[in-house]
Amino acid sequence: MVDDRLNWIKIAESEAELNFHTNNIAEVLAGERTICIAKFQQELFAFSNKCPHASGLFIDGYVDAMGNVVCPIHRYKFCMRNGRNVTGEGYFLKHWKVEVRDDGIYVGLDKNKLFGFF
16 A cells, blocks of 8 residues: 655665665665665664754764664664654654665655655
8 A cells, every 4th residue: 555645765776775884874865855774683764864852963873782773972762663762851753664675775755744854
């Protein structure tokens, strides 16, 4: 079933095209926005490139053993699957669905928020 609320944007031809750093996080363009793609246990996750607390760049953070992305500034942790702040500070990380298809890797951005802050 196709979700009409999402605008699927192709970010790469294949996973090999993503430039993952040693922290298993890559920055990519999704349309005109820079976002992060992280790999954990062979699954890909897409989320904002900046921490919602102090705008730390997640490309400088890391993915912990539980699959949370960790901000490099204050070590706030966020579940990449649902965006919830797991260290209890109450912030929410914007995240998006990722689909690996035969013709490439796609991120599903909300059509209503394509031009606003996310």
